[in-house]
Amino acid sequence: QLQLVESGGGSVQPGGSLKLSCTASSSSLVNSDVAWFRQGPGKEREAVSSISRRGNTYIATTVMGRFTISRDTVKNTVYLQMNNMRPEDTAVYYCAARGAESSPRYLWGMAVEYDYWGQGTQVTVSS
Numbered sequence: 001q002l003q004l005v006e007s008g009g010g011s012v013q014p015g016g017s018l019k020l021s022c023t024a025s026s027s028s029l030v031n032s033d034v035a036w037f038r039q040g041p042g043k044e045r046e047a048v049s050s051i052s053r054r055g056n057t058y059i060a061t062t063v064m065g066r067f068t069i070s071r072d073t074v075k076n077t078v079y080l081q082m083n084n085m086r087p088e089d090t091a092v093y094y095c096a097a098r099g100a101e102s103s104p105r106y107l108w109g110m111a112v113e114y115d116y117w118g119q120g121t122q123v124t125v126s127s
């Protein structure tokens with residue numbers, strides 16, 4: 001059972017940067033596929049980025065070139081570095097993970113692929 005905890009959210013001006021962290025308090029993330037999703041006000045939840053257990057990374061076109069996902073296996077943490085942020089990036093950001101026993105093939109952008117979810121962290125981009 002993975003318990004995911006996000007941190008690093010906050011308020012930033014357009015053009016600014018934030019780095020989100022996702023940590024598993026009860027188990028290891030090393031063998032899990034992990035993703036970041038977000039849900040803005042009045043919007044559907046959307047996939048932002050994912051890193052597979054093999055280290056493959058996937059990124060949504062809306063954030064490509066601005067956001068980067070990475071994993072620190074020693075710290076058991078997955079990060080989302082967000083640069084050149086825009087007001088439309090305002091959302092609650094969620095970390096999600098697939099169980100280690102899951103098939104290594106997955107549709108990274110589909111929320112139903114993920115078994116575990118964090119509580120979310122608010123990100124606000126405003127001048």
